[in-house]
Amino acid sequence: MRKVAIQGGLGAYHGIAAENFFVGEEVEIVPCITFKDIFTSIKKDPNIIGIMAIENTIAGSLLQNYELLKTNKLPIAGEYKQRVSHCLAALPGQSIHDIKEVTSHPIALMQCVDFLETLPKVKVVEHEDTALAAKDIADKNLVGTAAICSTRAAEIYGLDILARGIETNKHNFTRFLIFGNRWIVDEIQKDEVLNKSSIVFTVPHSEGSLSQVLSVLSFYHVNLTKIQSLPIIGREWEYQFYVDIKFDNYERYQQSLTAIRPLISDLKILGDYPEGRQSEL
Numbered sequence: 001m002r003k004v005a006i007q008g009g010l011g012a013y014h015g016i017a018a019e020n021f022f023v024g025e026e027v028e029i030v031p032c033i034t035f036k037d038i039f040t041s042i043k044k045d046p047n048i049i050g051i052m053a054i055e056n057t058i059a060g061s062l063l064q065n066y067e068l069l070k071t072n073k074l075p076i077a078g079e080y081k082q083r084v085s086h087c088l089a090a091l092p093g094q095s096i097h098d099i100k101e102v103t104s105h106p107i108a109l110m111q112c113v114d115f116l117e118t119l120p121k122v123k124v125v126e127h128e129d130t131a132l133a134a135k136d137i138a139d140k141n142l143v144g145t146a147a148i149c150s151t152r153a154a155e156i157y158g159l160d161i162l163a164r165g166i167e168t169n170k171h172n173f174t175r176f177l178i179f180g181n182r183w184i185v186d187e188i189q190k191d192e193v194l195n196k197s198s199i200v201f202t203v204p205h206s207e208g209s210l211s212q213v214l215s216v217l218s219f220y221h222v223n224l225t226k227i228q229s230l231p232i233i234g235r236e237w238e239y240q241f242y243v244d245i246k247f248d249n250y251e252r253y254q255q256s257l258t259a260i261r262p263l264i265s266d267l268k269i270l271g272d273y274p275e276g277r278q279s280e281l
Contacts, residue, residue: 003048005030005041011153012131017082017176018051020279033128035065039072042180049180049188050074056084056174059107061228066242069179069270070200076271077178077185079196081278084172086112088163089134089154090146096162103127103136104148112148115166134159173278179271189273195247196225198270202232202240203263210241213260220256222247240266246275 002022006014006029015029030048032038038050052068055061069076086108090099102109102116103125109116116124127133133147138157146162147153154161177198179185203209217224226244231237247253250272261267 001026001028003028003030003045005032005038005048005050007032007035007038007052008129009131009135009153011134011150011156012129013082013084013150013174014051014053014176015131016150016152017080017174018049018178020082021051021078021080021176021178021276035062035068039068039074042074046181047184049077049178049184051080051176051178053174054079054177055226056107056111056172058111058169058172063228063230066200066228066230069177069198070268074179075182075185076198076273077180077188078192078273079178079276080176081173081276082176083279084111084167084174085150085165085170086130086148086167087151087154087161088115088146088166089137089149089157089159089161091137091141091143092158092160094143094146094160094162096146098144099146099162100144101125102146102148103133105130105133108148111167111169111172114168115163131156175276177271185271192274194250194272194274196244196275197247197253197272198242198244199257199267200240200242200270201260201264201267202238203265205238209263213263216259216263217245217256220252220259221249222253222256242270 004018008014009031019027042048052065101123106126108130130149131153134149134153134157137145223246225246228242229239
């Protein structure tokens with residue numbers, strides 16, 4: 001059985017993505033309040049696997065999660081791109097006209113802004129997690145309050161679904177990274193073809209320094225799929241770059257890293273892994 005630590009409660013999209021990544025296997029979800037708590041759980045039990053959202057097609061990157069991966073030095077085992085479809089859920093017996101307050105995670109609220117505009121008299125309240133918002137309604141018997149959450153969360157906590165598919169953009173996907181201790185990553189990746197990597201590095205604060213690095217990667221036919229800059233604390237106007245790259249030849253990818261080392265500093269490989277599957281629309 002896989003023990004997977006997630007941010008959020010049972011029924012959260014993190015848990016759904018974990019089950020889809022380990023499809024066909026038994027998965028035990030270990031709920032955590034914060035993303036940082038995922039890494040704490042792994043330190044307490046080295047056999048636990050972590051899963052963490054890293055970017056969303058609408059909301060963009062979760063910048064703090066890049067730093068958590070770098071700081072905690074747990075290699076990436078894989079990725080999964082989960083379709084996110086929200087519903088509006090409330091205590092049984094209520095209609096949408098009974099709702100005076102809607103609560104959910106800020107990103108979920110943002111993703112459903114067009115739907116929320118159809119409820120002009122409803123108060124919108126931010127919550128730490130979509131699934132835990134549903135749980136609070138059930139545990140506290142909050143009449144007149146609805147949660148924006150997954151249909152799985154609504155079912156788990158015994159809520160009625162008042163509306164489905166309320167996200168503004170139906171092409172709403174979140175990319176999750178799966179990570180853990182080295183021996184677990186090796187076991188997960190057994191017999192897999194590694195064709196993607198996430199790395200982080202810094203470049204000199206000089207003209208053209210980043211473009212030189214990108215030119216070298218292009219020369220080795222390494223495809224840049226994402227680049228994200230984050231400021232370096234204590235070094236004004238200097239940045240570290242988180243880069244995702246794809247390749248079809250692992251040896252050539254390794255050669256590209258050797259070639260860019262003289263141009264960069266503080267290179268860290270967050271993980272080499274297979275390109276992930278994507279759930280259906």
